[in-house]
Amino acid sequence: MARKRSSQHAAPQPTPPTASGSAGNPISLRGSNSPAPAAPAIPAPPTGRSGLRSAKSLGTVAVGQPTTQGNRVAKAAPKKKEPKPKPIKKECFICATTRQVSNCAGRGFKAVEGACDHFQNTCNVCIGKMIKEKIVKRDLDEAVLVCAFPDCEHVLDYNTIRQMIFKGARENWDTALLNHHLSNSENYVPCLNPNCGRYFSVEDCQAKSSESRSKNKADRSHPITCPYCEEDMCLDCMRPWHRSTSCDKAKIAEEEQSLQVIKNISKPCPKCGANIQKNGGCNHMKCRHCKHDFCFSCLVGFGPNMQHAEGCPERNQNILQDPRNWLPDDVNIGNWMPAMMRAAGLPDLPQQPGQVLPPPIPPPPNPVGAPRQPEPRGLLGLLQMIRAFHHNHPEVNGNANGGQDQPGN
Amino acid sequence: MSASAKKRIMREYGECMTEKPAGMKINFDEQNMTKWEVLMDGPDGSAYAGGHFKLEIVFPNEYPFKPPVVSFRTKIYHPNVSNDDKGSMCLGLLRPDEWKPPNKVVAVLRLIQSLMVEPNIDDAIEPSIGNEYKENRKEFEKNAKDWVKRYAK
Numbered sequence: 212m213a214r215k216r217s218s219q220h221a222a223p224q225p226t227p228p229t230a231s232g233s234a235g236n237p238i239s240l241r242g243s244n245s246p247a248p249a250a251p252a253i254p255a256p257p258t259g260r261s262g263l264r265s266a267k268s269l270g271t272v273a274v275g276q277p278t279t280q281g282n283r284v285a286k287a288a289p290k291k292k293e294p295k296p297k298p299i300k301k302e303c304f305i306c307a308t309t310r311q312v313s314n315c316a317g318r319g320f321k322a323v324e325g326a327c328d329h330f331q332n333t334c335n336v337c338i339g340k341m342i343k344e345k346i347v348k349r350d351l352d353e354a355v356l357v358c359a360f361p362d363c364e365h366v367l368d369y370n371t372i373r374q375m376i377f378k379g380a381r382e383n384w385d386t387a388l389l390n391h392h393l394s395n396s397e398n399y400v401p402c403l404n405p406n407c408g409r410y411f412s413v414e415d416c417q418a419k420s421s422e423s424r425s426k427n428k429a430d431r432s433h434p435i436t437c438p439y440c441e442e443d444m445c446l447d448c449m450r451p452w453h454r455s456t457s458c459d460k461a462k463i464a465e466e467e468q469s470l471q472v473i474k475n476i477s478k479p480c481p482k483c484g485a486n487i488q489k490n491g492g493c494n495h496m497k498c499r500h501c502k503h504d505f506c507f508s509c510l511v512g513f514g515p516n517m518q519h520a521e522g523c524p525e526r527n528q529n530i531l532q533d534p535r536n537w538l539p540d541d542v543n544i545g546n547w548m549p550a551m552m553r554a555a556g557l558p559d560l561p562q563q564p565g566q567v568l569p570p571p572i573p574p575p576p577n578p579v580g581a582p583r584q585p586e587p588r589g590l591l592g593l594l595q596m597i598r599a600f601h602h603n604h605p606e607v608n609g610n611a612n613g614g615q616d617q618p619g620n
Numbered sequence: 621m622s623a624s625a626k627k628r629i630m631r632e633y634g635e636c637m638t639e640k641p642a643g644m645k646i647n648f649d650e651q652n653m654t655k656w657e658v659l660m661d662g663p664d665g666s667a668y669a670g671g672h673f674k675l676e677i678v679f680p681n682e683y684p685f686k687p688p689v690v691s692f693r694t695k696i697y698h699p700n701v702s703n704d705d706k707g708s709m710c711l712g713l714l715r716p717d718e719w720k721p722p723n724k725v726v727a728v729l730r731l732i733q734s735l736m737v738e739p740n741i742d743d744a745i746e747p748s749i750g751n752e753y754k755e756n757r758k759e760f761e762k763n764a765k766d767w768v769k770r771y772a773k
Contacts, residue, residue: 304722305628305684306624306625306627306628306684307624307627307632308624308627336624340682340685340721341685343685344685359721360720361722492710493708493745495710495745513744513747514747515741515747515751515754516747516751518748
């Protein structure tokens with residue numbers, strides 16, 4: 212039973228998997244239309260009066276019939292078959308779109324009794340988008356939504372949110388929540404096949420496995436098979452099934468592979484060593500693990516006296532001494548060159564600027580480690596040429612530009 | 621960009637017009653409403669007084685669920701503005717993990733104004749300027765004013 216359960220389970224059990232899986236009854240996260248756990252009866256719509264009152268007090272648009280009529284019609288309409296009353300509309304605090312107040316999921320507002328004004332005036336579409344953000348941020352410990360308005364801590368509970376958002380969003384959220392919680396459970400394991408990934412119970416298998424392990428130490432590895440896609444895995448080390456190799460060897464091989472990949476795509480936090488991958492944004496990185504701030508390029512920590520390491524593209528030349536920031540106001544072709552050279556703290560050139568000026572001079576080799584330099588243009592380009600000249604003519608370079616120039620050459 | 625995001629941006633522009641935050645002008649292009657150009661005066665009493673700064677506010681497609689992106693188009697000597705061709709800012713409510721959908725651009729503009737009066741040294745993107753602000757305020761003000769004269773007039 213512990214081995215290859217799949218043959219018994221896969222075919223003859225078409226029972227639609229539910230969210231409450233148990234031993235031998237695997238959980239499917241795909242296509243599970245499982246209803247909310249004991250979804251309560253849909254709360255009665257707030258009486259027209261209170262609904263309108265709150266809308267009025269907020270100064271939002273409440274287009275439609277006068278209070279009394281709206282109230283009466285809401286109750287009596289089905290019987291009398293009067294022409295449908297104009298639905299109550301209001302504007303969403305978040306997306307500023309005017310939508311209908313209705314009592315179901317969809318593009319309107321779901322009236323939620325007892326919710327704060329902010330949630331009363333947040334449309335279902337925006338609620339759905341907030342849930343989507345929670346999934347993206349893996350903020351899944353609590354299946355609730357806390358009001359984001361300042362000084363309001365109203366909480367929408369799981370069932371209420373489920374009644375507001377669209378079916379697709381609902382399913383995504385349930386899947387994410389379930390995965391998140393099952394990943395903390397010992398009795399469920401996810402299939403390792405990247406195209407499957409569904410969780411199934413291994414409660415029985417584990418009992419069997421530890422039994423046999425105590426009986427016979429040599430017999431170490433135990434294959435289990437995913438009941439959905441028949442992927443074989445090793446129960447003892449939770450890796451793809453490794454046949455004759457021992458778990459230890461399989462582990463070492465996998466670790467090596469993983470370390471290589473991690474090494475290729477990440478850098479360790481200089482403080483806590485957690486490997487960090489950058490997927491966007493500027494180089495100012497904050498370690499999620501130890502909250503350390505550092506430059507992702509040169510790994511120097513951010514702080515009041517911080518200076519980026521040499522060769523780091525973030526290493527601005529000392530801002531105060533970067534001549535680009537100090538171009539004289541009265542630039543004219545006669546005096547700009549010496550003025551700039553002085554501002555840069557460089558010795559005067561042995562030649563006249565006029566000799567450097569003719570355009571056909573090929574652009575200087577870009578110093579290594581200066582990928583962020585803008586394309587040389589105008590005065591800036593000329594300045595870079597001068598700096599390159601100093602690189603290439605160390606005899607006139609002196610030490611004046613010691614720490615400021617890009618390293619290289 | 622979804623229609624509701626556009627509506628929200630329109631609404632916020634309307635609010636900016638009625639509230640008229642002091643000391644700034646917003647250039648709004650209906651053809652491309654996701655990119656605002658803001659002309660902000662240096663607040664009186666700050667080192668930036670007398671300067672006029674051009675800012676760009678870009679709204680992401682997911683706005684207001686993701687924060688707008690702010691960058692200074694005019695060079696400014698400030699610890700919280702990167703001293704490069706981007707002039708970017710990334711602190712406080714502009715950080716993706718701190719942004720909340722109810723936040724409004726007006727709040728962002730106010731944040732920028734208050735940062736021009738008092739920079740946030742603890743979250744400096746240009747630590748050397750931040751340090752100068754802390755250790756040698758006179759020098760900082762001199763430099764900041766000098767840059768205003770050079771770039772922000």
